[in-house]
Amino acid sequence: MEPRVTRWGTRFGFYLAAVGSAFGLGNLWRFPYVVADNGGGAFVFIYLALVFLIGMPFLIGELMLGKQTGSAVIPAARRMGKEPGAKEAQGRGRYISMRLLSRSGYLAIATCLMILAYYSVISGWVLHFLVRFSISALWAGDFEPNSVLAILLNNGWLQLLLTFVHLLLVMIVVIRGFEAGVESWVSKLMPVFLIMVVGLALRSLSLESSAEALRFFLYPDFSQLTTASLGRAVGQVCFTLSLGFGTMVTFGSYMSERVSVPVAGFRVAIFDSLISLVAGVMIFPLVLQSLGQGVAPTLLFESVPFLFAKEAGGEWVGIIFFFCLYVAALGSSIGLLETAVANARETSKMRRSTATIVSALICLFIAVVPALSTSVLRDQKIAGTPVLEAWDGLLVNWILPIVAVLISQVVLLRIDQSHQKEEFESVPVMAMGRLYAHWRFAIRYLAPALCLLGLILQLL
């Protein structure tokens, strides 16, 4: 096997990569449309509460599992049943099957590839808008947001081609090596994008519709919630914080000794949630009229381009926006593919390049269904829901929370309690000792119970 990738030399490098993976289409594309589809402010309220109650504890757990075992999720979970202490763990974990836990890594990687498949399709949509804005800016053609979107949605083969181009780029970066790939891309563009999203949010706030939009987005009207809302908020938390994929375990395994796991978990979760909130402020004033009328995953693409199309020179702003969004999507896709590759290499003798090509091909194959979902498969429904939404809903609202709970139980049972505690106590802040007890309570009882409740309520 090729030598293992070195640990991140700097704390900054770790944060860039972890935040780069967390920050992606989940914040700008998925969050606004899920909020719009679930009644607005009350959903945002639940979502934010769950970031603290479920997201942070799980995130700390996944990073800890990687850092302590120094391995990816499949081998880390597999060791559950084999190493000394397994018997003891079996005793403590009688409420959950050891066999299931030790296989949870496989489930995480299968989910990772299935999600990367449709994530690549949506990244292809971003690429399409980037190309279209560039064409109108360079050749002074008119940018007609509605027709640009219609061309994309009606042409499944175009979507498949864009998906292929995206996966090819991701593959090239991953073959070149993890650190070089992710760090350099993310570090250069993320700050530009953040400034831009904040600037656009301010511009949106100057629109007439902003007061009403903010009320919809931030005022919690609990009568708008449905029984499915809790499960959907749990799913969004897992998706946006990259939990249940095994990604954060891989990141933890690359983490240097100097980075504190609880502090990292806290910062990544706060930063990621702030970005989602700013994205909401940017998008809602633009889409106020269409809210509550069966919001679709196209929401971002139906709203933001109008902001640019209206203004003189807006094409250039469009180019910068979609370029930055594309890089964010690329950073996340790299994180997803890297997770699959790291696991393949640690569990078999596969070379990095072979593992990368095989994983990308599997994704491309799976992506055919979501890529055709708005054209050839437009009339197909799964349980009354269009294919893309059904696919996204099943993976994000059902499978991710289940896998995230399983991985958290691996952490709870497999990592020596003294090591768990050390991670908290190494931070020179007084309250950390107490936080350790809260964290254990959260991953042992609170978070699994909330996830389970979310799943059951979705069935009603």
Ligand code: PFF
């Ligand atoms: N957290 C990313 C987002 O919000 O777009 C999605 C994601 C990226 C999940 C990378 C997992 C991952 F490895």
